[in-house]
Amino acid sequence: MKELKVLSPTAILGYGFPEESFYKGMSLHPDVIAVDAGSTDPGPYYLGAGVSFTDRTAVKRDLGIMIKAALNENIPVIVGTAGGSGADVHLKWCADIVRDIMNDNKFKARVAVISAEIDKDTVLESFENEEIRPLDFVPELTDHDIAGSTSIVAQMGMGPIIKALGEGADIVIAGRCYDPAVFAAVPVMRGYKAGLALHMGKILECASIAADPGSGSDCMMGVISDNNFKVFPLNDSRRCTTMSVAAHTLYEKSNPYMLHGPDGIIDLSKCEFTQLDERTVGIKGTGFIPSKNPMIKLEGARRIGFRTISIAGVRDPVMIAGIDGILDYVRETVDRQFNGLDGKYMLTFRAYGKNGVMGENEPSKQLSHELGLIIDAVAATQNEANSICSFARSTLLHYGYPERISTAGNLAFPYSPSDLKAGEVYEFCIYHLMPPKQGMFEVKWMEGADEN
């Protein structure tokens, strides 16, 4: 077969890319433009609250350039994990941006929108049939987790994307999606080997992060053939080296030889990385083990309360030396004051300059000459969180701790108001595997998009 080219403009849709790199990629006539638009890395809030962690203006800029170029060349654009977390609310957010771009430019295209949200009854039934199992270090699922989760997303593989493309999609906007699938769908659909295609996708999904110097906002090209593929950056100031590409294969994975996904396992045990020229790395030998009993990853997050924080610095050496005892005193005072809440709140003191970054994992006992404190109150309502934070802050400000010399106030506040309402707080409660179900990943078509 002739080579097939996949253009990856940016690590996350909305992180941007230089137009020069992108159009250099277009001059090589790619067969598809694909982009990953999400991650669980920014934490549970975005999935739980139904908000994108990427900026609308930035996403519209990236997508506008991609769609215009792709429609000109008559090649598809594929977006995975739309809106950052890939639930229906995120999918709609991204689809609305695409619609705006189509209307602004009078573009015509067939736009497929693939939902990755799964209804709670389906998950509950599967749970009751004992089909669901946790991923490593994740607690067993409970019905409380299912009920409490704002929405539950399932991570699709290549199948639904290939289906949409087969039905004539020019643009595919997919909900929660296995990152490499958006890059591998077109190659696999045209008969290239799944192991090679998915491994290429695994490298392309972070765009130029796999290059040296790395960047999350610059373009990469992947070129697949019958028995190998190659990757190279589209910015002349970067290069792919066997080390930069192999190192990226390790990234964010606990076992780089066996990469599990919804379609099966990418097997890197016989994979070889070769430097083809100064800026291009060739890869061969990557295998694929299709799943006998496919399992789909579910993700869910639930709201656990509301947060108010106060940020303050400490420069007094006497106070810094006694900080642990001082914070214990404040905590006890707060607990007495709010005993009516029956312990249903959480007060956390973070002490940057002591162990703010590593918490209990911090091996160093060294204290800095100044500390940055965050008073962090989470409670069932915003008002309660405000009250707890306010009381902890004022208590700490004026506490006459042992051997105090400075009696005017214990904290340096950089801001007025000193207390900041951080709003809703979420936590991950579902990170489990479930067998695929009928009706998952339904492909819908954006109305009117091909009639502009």
Place this chain on the structure above:
Amino acid sequence: MKIKLREAAKVIRSKNSGPYELTFDIIFKDRATFDAVVASRSFNRELISRLYSVDIGDVKEIVEFIPANAVKATIRRRVVSGSLGDTDIYGAQQHAPLLGLELEI
């Protein structure tokens, strides 16, 4: 002989591997050092357990990735990413204790 990890490695990093795990990568500057570290078994689960004060059962098997001259350790997160009490949502600043490490090879 003893090697200082900070001198022998060109990359030492930590990152989430999903919200429930923290994974550490050490990419050595050359194949010879990587081979010596692997042969010595001095980079092991017990070391990670001590360094991060986590139960040995919460440390996954050490993985050696030859194409990158890299060793990898993965631990259970003490607090799930973004849950109450977490200090590092992306897990990207938990590598510092590895920088001071010396390995007998």
